[in-house]
Amino acid sequence: MKNEDEPKDKRLKGGDVQKLTMAEVAKYVGVSAMTVSRAFRQDASVSEETRKRIMEAVDALGYVLDLSAGSLSSRRSGFIAALVPSINNSNFSDTARGITDALEDTGLQLLLGYTDYSAEKEEKLIEAMLRRRPEGIILTGGSHTARARRMLDKAGIPVVETWEIPEEPINHVVGFSNGEAMSLLVRTLASQGYRRFGYIGGTTARDTRGSQRRSGFLKTVEELGLGPGRAISFGVPPITMEQGGQAIVSLLERWPDTEVVLCVSDLSAFGAIMECKRRGMSVPGDIAIAGFGDYEISSICHPSITTINVDCYGIGRQAAARLLDALQGSGEATGDEITLTGYRVVLRESTDRGAS
Amino acid sequence: MKNEDEPKDKRLKGGDVQKLTMAEVAKYVGVSAMTVSRAFRQDASVSEETRKRIMEAVDALGYVLDLSAGSLSSRRSGFIAALVPSINNSNFSDTARGITDALEDTGLQLLLGYTDYSAEKEEKLIEAMLRRRPEGIILTGGSHTARARRMLDKAGIPVVETWEIPEEPINHVVGFSNGEAMSLLVRTLASQGYRRFGYIGGTTARDTRGSQRRSGFLKTVEELGLGPGRAISFGVPPITMEQGGQAIVSLLERWPDTEVVLCVSDLSAFGAIMECKRRGMSVPGDIAIAGFGDYEISSICHPSITTINVDCYGIGRQAAARLLDALQGSGEATGDEITLTGYRVVLRESTDRGAS
DNA sequence: TCTAAAATTGTTATCGATACCATTCTGCCT
DNA sequence: AGGCAGAATGGTATCGATAACAATTTTAGA
CATH class of the missing domain: 3.40.50.2300 (Response regulator)
Known part of the structure; x- marks a missing residue:
């Protein structure tokens, strides 16, 4: 609303403005946008030859897929949220690393947040995360504000609590006593x-x-x-x-x-x-x-x-694995489970x- | 495409399905969706009384704003991307913490990625990040693949390289020799x-x-x-x-x-x-x-x-600050700058x- | 050779919020 | 009283990709 004099072409460097859309790639190749969209996915049925031509055009034009548009229509954000108390603590960063590794090649991206050991900050972060419509969420510990629990419940996504065994688990648990x-x-x-x-x-x-x-x-x-x-x-x-x-x-x-x-x-x-x-x-x-x-x-x-x-790293991997299970076999899942991780x-x- | 028997109502717990939209909140309150949207922002002109009613409804219904929809139409993702070599290294996690702190209350969220000290992995991550249309990106170091540089250039967003002084900076630099x-x-x-x-x-x-x-x-x-x-x-x-x-x-x-x-x-x-x-x-x-x-x-x-x-933490804070500068004063910005951080x-x- | 099934591609509507512009309503000044 | 600035609110188009379904081409089998 303020300082809006120049057109809309504000940028820093000399490159072309990032205005490329899938439709333009499609026109360039001579196919429909839908086909371009399919070419970006593994499973979609596009002939190898067409996909090759599309990908060449993508390369030539420097097109980068826009997931924010895609996630709106597909109703899948491609995000997993995870909250840890502190990232400077190597125990928790190991867990974060485990989650990241487990998510590799699933097409899911990790949204990480730090609660600073505060339930209030956790509540705020949970809300911030849910606004991105994550497909699942991993929390540390079992102690949450009432509003946080309500939001999580309403969100209708799998929740994994980690690092301890809560008295009243929300959903899944991966941890130890x-x-x-x-x-x-x-x-x-x-x-x-x-x-x-x-x-x-x-x-x-x-x-x-x-x-x-x-x-x-x-x-x-x-x-x-x-x-x-x-x-x-x-x-x-x-x-x-x-x-x-x-x-x-x-x-x-x-x-x-x-x-x-x-x-x-x-x-x-x-x-x-x-x-x-x-x-x-x-x-x-x-x-x-x-x-x-x-x-x-x-x-x-x-x-x-x-x-x-x-097993810090394992906690992360297993938490992510539980989440992936829940996302895939949403039908037959036995529901809430507690996965005990080892210690010695x-x-x-x-x-x-x-x-x- | 597979295992899609049940309707569309797949969930785990008993809560209401997350199907609330802004329009329903609006109807509930008796205003237009646009007014609800405005109520969620600070600067927007909504009467205090209306905003209060709307927020009460939001609370009662348990509505959570959907940013993925918002960012599509506003063309602002609300993301800042940052790539660090490793999160298990406390030097870099301090930097990540600095970025996070600097971003607090700006409405921007940090998307963090780990490159494992690999330029190839960095390239893949940069692409993954750009698909989310971040408003700026913070990198560690000045060594990137040619394709990574091309993508960054095309993206038309401010870039900050940190932790060293690259020979050929892309854009902004916050670091030391x-x-x-x-x-x-x-x-x-x-x-x-x-x-x-x-x-x-x-x-x-x-x-x-x-x-x-x-x-x-x-x-x-x-x-x-x-x-x-x-x-x-x-x-x-x-x-x-x-x-x-x-x-x-x-x-x-x-x-x-x-x-x-x-x-x-x-x-x-x-x-x-x-x-x-x-x-x-x-x-x-x-x-x-x-x-x-x-x-x-x-x-x-x-x-x-x-x-x-x-000053690991300061590198993060300053990198984020440079980014915020670039995003705000996009007009008069002197352009590429090198911010030297201290060491002793x-x-x-x-x-x-x-x-x- | 012909037909059904499978693979490939296209068309249109839609996801949910916001930009943009139009409209209504206040209140105040001359 | 008239008029007008400014605040508050509403209506509509749109962001860019994808779901769903339709249309077309190819393949395979009888």
Whole structure:
């Protein structure tokens, strides 16, 4: 509405204006637009010879298909939406990568959004995504605002929740129990003789996976009769390496005789270990530390870090696969399903009782 | 074409089918569709009272705007495309985050793609993106296939190349000279007395930033009269922590008296340091090691790692800002510009001559 | 050789919102 | 009172491809 003096031909460089339409390609070749449209699809019945001529013309003219027009009439957007808490966290970027890979050659494109661990931001993003009419949507976690659930329900598209097992799944689930995984780690370390357990995590309000890990920890320590767990919260998720370092300091101030500290993620565990070393404490000699997530760093650093390996990439691949299933066999699909993904304890130097 | 028995009402849950259109909302409220459309936009002239009634109806009915229809008629897709080599690399995910943040509240949405450091994959992605008719596109690096350049040129949208200074920019550039940055690091360390320099990077064919860093290294070592640089290549980019460790082993086998090793990234530097420690070598006592990129890990780990800090997030923000400029002031824009982003040497323990 | 079936191509209507222009309605100034 | 600017709203054409169906050509079988 403003500053509209020049015609409509606003551009930057010298190339031809992007005004080519399918109809013009069709005229150039001497066929109908419909035939050009068909030539762009695999399954469509177009003679090889015609397709070849059309594709040559497309090349010569520099035509690029316009999917926004196509998706309107075909009622298929070609989008899959996925929301992750943070893309700077390699666990989630691995999941995003898994989704992308699974979508390759399906003609579906990934629309990625970051929620910053906030349900409100997730709600806004879900709406923004739905405006693009995605054919399916992948979410992280099972905690959503009421309006978000309503919108998803109305959208009538398959939904996959990942990375945890929601109490009330919307539709499909691909994930694992963060609480049980943490519990397994506690039990494993307890069986090695550790008794006085500490825990480091972020403030729990936003990060549901984090709070599940925390309560898995507390519950298990209790069950094993190892007194009340010594848990402290430090910083808003995602808790950084630096915060991990600060956290262990306050934990040890409060409970100096702690034997082993479990952290909500490898990143905070790494920060904690480095801080200990800086203060002249030996890990695992003076204190043992474990993480969660099996980030690359944990197998490389010294001491290497005991952790829970989670199949981040697989979660992405399988979530996308569930979505594709749902889109294809929409008829006979058994409906909502829970796909459990594996995890395993990886024991490394940072909790090695025999080490110095 | 296949398995199409049921009507058209295929869905999963009980909610209403997503068949609501703007016209139905309009009818419900008793206005025209056009008025509903206007109510969804900020600037449009609709009386507050009408807008309120419309929004209530939208809420009640659960209507979600359909942008794919809108973008067709308005000829504005609302998309910005961005291609990064890898999303698992925190440097690039920081850039992606910068773009996302800069786009907030502009009504523009980010379409993200991963090229895997491959120009061919980039070409395919560019085409896939252009099919969505983005209003602008952000690329990493200045190395593109001929066809990619042609497509971009034809598209008639602003293009921003980032993270380096291409010899022949397409349009806008937001980045820095990787060669000069590495050169600065070499000179800084040389001024501290280091003489025998080694270099670790990936094979150069694909990673243009990596090869610029490498040649910046070689050139500067030469200029300083410090003999031929000792550079080795190890693995395809992005080179991992583990490969960094393997690389330094072969480097030291070949040139045992190397005093300081610069790495193409902090990740490989970290891997190299850890491998040295495992082998009983002291860093920086026996050998000094530096990285590039100032990843979080480098300030936390022990020893902390000397590196080049790059404003990854700022690159994203500024790239998006350039794009927004170009989209708004399309008239008076001075056209192609190069925005230099800063970098600086961060000296840390891993190259500290005084340390043990 | 002829006919039915299959493959190929064309025609027209349509997807759902928005641009553009027309119309109606206020309120205010001379 | 007349007139007119500006706000609010409506009507219609259109964006560019594709679904659905029709028409045509080719192929294959008897």
